Amino acid sequence: MSTGARSSALTGLARLGFGNLGDADRLLSELAELTGRQRPELLLSAELAADPDGALGALVRIARRDADAVRDALANAAATVWRLLGASSGFAEFYLRHPRELDDLTGAGGGLPSTQELRSELLDAVGADAEGFAQTGDESAWVALRVRYRRMLARIAAFDLSVPDAVDVLAPVAAALADAAGAALEASLCVARTRVAGGSVGAGLFPHAHVMGTQLAIIGMGKTGARELNYVSDVDVIFVGGADQSIIEDVGESRAIDIATRLAVQTMRGISGIEIEPPLWEVDANLRPEGKQGALVRSLESHLSYYDRWAKSWEFQALLKARPIAGDRALGDAYVAAVQPKIWMSAARENFVDSVQRMRERVTEHIPPADVPYQLKLGPGGIRDIEFTVQLLQLVHGLGDPSIHQRGTLDALEALVDAGYIGRADAAVFARDYRVLRVLEHRMQLRGLQRTHLMPTTPDGLRVLARASGLAETGPAVWELWEAVKREVREVHVRLFYRPLLSAVAALPADEQQLSQGQAADRLAAIGFRDPAGALRHIGAITGGLSRKATIQRHLMPVMIRWFADGVDPDYGLLAYRRISERLGNTPWFLRMLRDSSGAAERLTRVLSGSRYVGELMEWIPESVAWLDSDEQLRPRRGVLLQEEARAIQARHETVIDAMRSVRVLRRRELLRLGLAGLLGTATIEEIAEGLTTVSEVTIQATLRAVRREIVPPEDAALDFSVIAMGRFGGRELGFGSDADILYVYDANGIDPQRANALALQIVAGLRTHSEDHRVPFDLDADLRPEGRTGPMVRSLESYAAYYRRWSLSWEAQALLRARGVAGSVTLNRAFMALADEVRYPANVDPNGLREIKRIKARVENERLPQGADRARHLKLGPGGLSDVEWLVQLLQHAHAHDIPTLRTTSTIGALNAARDAGLVPDAAADYLAEAWRLASRLRSANTLLSGQTSDILPTDRGKLDGIGRLLEYPPRSATRVEEEWMRTARRARRAFEKLFYG
Template identity: 75%
Template sequence: MSAPERSASLTRLARLGFGDLAVVADLLDEIKRDGGIEADVLLDGVAEAADPDAALGAVARIARRDPVALRAIAALPQGRRVLWALLGASTGFADFFLRHPEELAPIAGGGVALPSEAEMRASLLESVGAEEGFASDGSESAWVALRVRYRRQLALIAAYDLLHASPVDAVADVAARLADAAGAALEASLAVARTRVSGGAAGAGLFPRDQVAGAHLAIIGMGKTGARELNYVSDVDVIFVAGAAPALIDDIGESRVVDIATRLAVQTMRGISGVEIEPPLWEVDANLRPEGKQGALVRTLDSHLAYYERWAKSWEFQALLKARPIAGDTALGEAYVAAVQPKVWTSAARENFVDSVQRMRERVTEHIPAEDVPYQLKLGPGGIRDIEFTVQLLQLVHGLSDDRIRQRGTLAALDSLVDQGYIGRSDAAVFARDYRVLRLLEHRVQLRHLRRTHLMPSRPEELRVLARATLLADTGEQIWQVWESVKREVREIHVRLFYRPLLSAVAALPAEERALSTEQAHDRLAAIGFRDPAGALRHIAALTSGLSRKATIQRHLMPVMIRWFADGVDPDYGLLAFRRLSERLGDTHWFLRMLRDSSGAAESLTHVLSGSRYAGELMEWIPESAAWLDDSDLVRPRSGVALQEEARAIQTRHATVTDAMRAVRALRRRELLRTAMAALVGTLTIEELAEALTTITDVTIQATLRAVRREVVPPEDDAIDFSVIGMGRFGGRELGFGSDADVLYVYRANGVAPQRAHELATKLVAELRKHSEDHRVPLDLDADLRPEGRNGPIARSLESYAEYYRRWSLSWEAQALLRARGVAGSTKLIGAFMELADEVRYPAAADPQGLREIKRIKARVENERLPQGVDPSRHLKLGPGSLSDVEWLVQLIQLQHAHRVPELRTTSTIGALRAAEAAGLVSTAATERLAEAWRLASRLRSANTLLSGQTSDVLPADRQRLDGIGRLLEYPPRSATQVEEDYFGTTRRARRVFEKLFYG
């Protein structure tokens, strides 16, 4: 080559990223001469190399060892990309392929996709010839084969990682596959161990093969392995659990089973990390086991549980958070995890739990050598551990009552913490991004030499290689800036979340308001609206006395919250309810975290508790509901689909109707409370409220019917159809708080003997009513609207309904059917009943006599059904211009015109009223007056129940209570008179419309 040609060639090599150009040129010549690979071909793909010089040196060494293997992979475009990427990022892989050049061929097509867990497990088991849990060979050569095959899988993972367009986004998938590979390696090593322990290798300590096969060993992955967040080269933390079938234990004894399992564990660990011809893979660390290094390597499940019950420390439960079966006996592993999980998620209730976790994190930092602190990716301030400890602490504290955040993985846990409102979205987004960046840096520094390390490189040339390998920067200086920036962000969020600050509103309080004498506090409480200031002082003292962290936070919260309580409807009850709620939640720190970090949630809580005994009493039984106030989406009624899915899941989880109904009642109470809170914080219209309450009742009845049918109806009678029909305001989807659920029960024998079908239907009704009872929030299934009223059978066959309505039904029964709606049970039977109901409620021509009878009944109801001594004008249901006036008028119009006006065929009062307006049957002005009265009466009725916790249809005369109702309807304070005037005026106008249209 001439001098100008060589100069041009060197210039090109420099542009490709090479450093020592003369050496590189000589190596390319050598590879072409001895390996038969043209430089232009070989250099295609060099852009993938983080360190082109090191990669080319490795290629040259492999060419000297096995040029045929090198030519085979270099002949493929993807093979060249994989080769340059692996050798340019990892001297460890360079050494591996130098030892085993034959392993180049299997990875030539890598980088496109990650190998699956199943593929890796099958490959590693195949490498040791495993069948039915035993390897074909128990000698050291099996371990060598396993290690070589594992590194092949590792190379495939690394190729995907290094060739990914955005490796920071691939971190989670790569870490998961690394954990899967570790589990597969342990499974294969366990197969070798079984062969060795059962006689496959001399001197291994032999047991009969059938005993080895019968002895169960579960390998539990801990830490990053359990969370599927493993590094390329990291200790794999495990716990070993022994077990066996009862017959084997009876035969050889539990101690021998443990002996076998212990020998298996020792040999499994040796296969992974013992000294052999092929270097170890990683350290198998079993020091997280009970009693650590001093404890038995292998224990039975019962022995583990006994230890955790009596002696385990808080950090051990934190470690168990990520426990996952990764190899060995799956059933035993799952049983172990299932048994320890409840202990994990109750560990936060231990005394000083949070302080102990905080102190443990501080000790980790304190033990880092001073010279390593600036470089520590994992343990140092702003490193990986800051994120992991923060997330785990929040999980353990809030996971005590919220199973939605019980995740093993850090990123998955962050997502769930955000979803449930425990971490702000912006903080979590920064945490998640920085966690991926830190893990990517950690991966690359470990790939460099396939060696366990968590330190950023210090040499400029190594930083440059790291920048190229991560695609996070172009130069070493830039990658160091990325590292410093991430550290600052992580540390700032960690300190803020791990050591939660107080509410900004509390911090802004003037100093003179933070400390008052008892006399001053008494006078201040009386002045701002507390009727019993002495009682309020006792509640405040109970909340703030002591030296605990909780009491300290409460002392800072109280000045702000007392002012909010005083702005509420009933400050005294609100403070009492808050004290009860705080005591129920105990040391559950999410509650105080919410109050400190979200002044909106704290203010909403005071509004709810001081405004509603109904909600306050339910919150005492469902204290975790306070967290909903920190997320507006949670203080919205859930959809019927979501509730149905949960109700059906309950049925699959619980075998008996008693257990199922206990869960269904809990679901109903929780959703009633959610709806009440939504109404109290002003996010629901009266229509949305009615819809939500009706949906909750629908789902409750449906779930109850499914549960009782499973117990009542035997398989031989399963052909019987049974349905529940909603009537009245329930059928109209117009329930309020405290409303009864009017229903009819219908069945169809479908070949079951008639008498038997009636008996089963009657029993279904009895069980349905029995199991739907709830003393906290009663659900009265009222069947008085059935044919013949209380004197008629509780359930009828479809044919019996048809016969009755054809021969004997009265006008009021046709009127009642106007709001009939299928609720639960057989959809075909519901459809058939609705067809029958349509014939009765939508007659081709209304019977004049029947219409006159309805008007007569209405007048009688007004005179006879009003409670004695009640002012009719204050009755929200039966009084003039109230609910019944509007509903009866609408129903009269439906009976007269629904046959020819299909839009009137609805169970909704307001819907039918609007349809009548559209059809020209009611004027727009009349419609607005009737709708306004109906809505106001409905709102007042529900507000009355929310305020007092008791159902009442009478607008109270007590000024204080009436003012409270007005406040719930968003009137200003001291608006009792205005509430009365608005109601009386609205109902007077509606009554005039009613009398004109109903009796006219």
């Protein structure tokens, strides 16, 4: 192939979505040789693959075993083959084991297999007869079952991947998966009967007649019972045993249960045991009475006796979704019918709602901290939040309202709306987000045909997920979607899950369904508490008893309740106050200060009811309450003092882990101090930005010193390493919740280059690991490095110089405009800044580079807004937002800073003022741009302080807008004013931006 033809071929592969073009070109040639087909023919429908490289690699591996199977599959079902193998390396492994199974993909994707088709196919795989016995009981039956199951699973996946919108077909796809699981258990039970009765293996364990007369019902629980199963999930079951009367009379009920237990064990082994063909999924029977310690199989009577006497509240919640899925249908139906009244009576138990809430909280607490940001199912804002909320509402209201007795989450949501227990808006959000989360979960599990609920952590994994799900165009976009859904779900979950009527209704007698409020609750509701019952509990806990502490609290509480009610979120404020009071216990200065200093008490109620961010930090650092009595304690601390403290910490601790634990405490403490200063007005927005930047610098510097001490041996001490601040960090413009954009650079200084690079990578890894703080996240974001996320994480100074001088793109020069050395070698920092100056302040500006910056800005506006976000409300990327001001300033700096030294600053406002002074920006335009930049920065920080979560979007919720306004010192009920002021300010800034940037 000529050079030109090869270049054209590689370009074509890139257009189809291939990433590793050299390998793809080589593999495609090998596939063409193996199958005897031309390259263009082989690539038909390749663009449909979420991971074309992975699909092509799979096809070549399979073709090496059976080229005819691959050739026929691509000839007859190319679109299905590319979709399936591009979304699932797990199916690639399946077809590598069984190439001829590719034949079944012809015609797949046109529709879902029916319940009856799934059952017939899987029973046929084991040769089941009319009496429920398999043709053989040896391992070959299980292998045949597993292969046939995966064939049917592939048909389901082919349909799922072929539809324009997977969200729309989630319910039928999940139902088909549940039906397939039920059919597989039925087929495995047939094999189990043959094995237990002797069959072809000659075991002769029990007489054939006794096995025939034994009843075993398999009850599907969880997602299986609700017909909303995942591709790869534990299938939760409960086994119910019984027997014909003749068998009981012959051998006794206990013998029948023994037979049923052996059947259950063999059924589970057929699905989950280690055989030649890998297991399908785990059959999980731990929801049975007494869990793992309980009998695997019980009679119906034994089950009911347990539920009457011993069952806990969560067990009735689990039974909500119970459904017969295999085995004796009459016994299964009898079991479900018998437990139904017990399910709906469970909400009348004492402390039922609290116990369910605590169970949900325990699930969250047991997630490994490192997994929390990625946990799609169990984490805050995940699938389980929706399911728990819906189930709790069903249980609380289901006793008197049979209309909400639904198994499926989506069906239950619809029923709860129809009955008036959930507002249509909240239900619509939950339904949409539930489908989105489940589609993401499905695609993640399809990838390796493995059980997982963790979002991908790599750019490549996110890219494949985005393409496979069809929910986003790029990896970053699918992550932004996940973050947006998570925030939305958590917000609705908290509002519904803890709303006051739940506990009140659950505590009522069964024959009384009218909610009754006492006078105290009425008063609390009238003055602004959304949860008067909860508020009463908190007040009782704080003021109860005969101690001196309780007496003082009783005197303080009437006044403090009023102050809480005047705040943004009185419920949270009171809750946080209770927790802080309990943490401080009988500490004498705490109550004395609140009693003797009304200013401190009022400040405390103000910050706790006005900011979850501050409230949570104060719960972790309760001694910070003492700061509220002194303005000096509420001022940002100087960097030199923080540096001295950080160095003293390192001197006290020998290991990096111990040192960083104390450094994290230092950082949290200073973040809290700055949050309080912002809330109480003891520091300006500029001082807070400076303070947040200083805290980040000190944290990085301390981390680098600790990590370097741990990693770099004395013989390599000549190695220089530095951290360069970028973005808002470099501009000393951080807000609450901002990431720290950085670059990593090293200088070998005579050390072997490979050794130096390896040490630098270890330092970077150590920095990223030991700077993590799961309580107050601290993200070191290196995405502004050369080549972005695909580039090396760390480079030598020489490598940066070579890259910038030869390959640097306009956006990379633009990113360097806010570069500033913040940690590590002073000499190396200076050398890097000198290099940066050459790139960011060029003597001769390339007009094409300026045009490219403008083009990228337009593209960012169109592509990076979160899906469904209102452009006008996006404080960063929306019109007149931070991005407009910063890109304009940076364009002017790049074009003119070589000739105008005052433009050489990393500060956005500083550079804007310099541009005004140089006549590059008119006075009025500079005022509009500066006003918009400052207001957007304040709104972002206020939003984070209010909610404790980082967001670039101005909320639409009136309560949140009012809360943000209060933090910005607007009067109460200023939601409309906040919104209108931002829109007006942003419009003026946008007009100025468009005239100067594109004009």
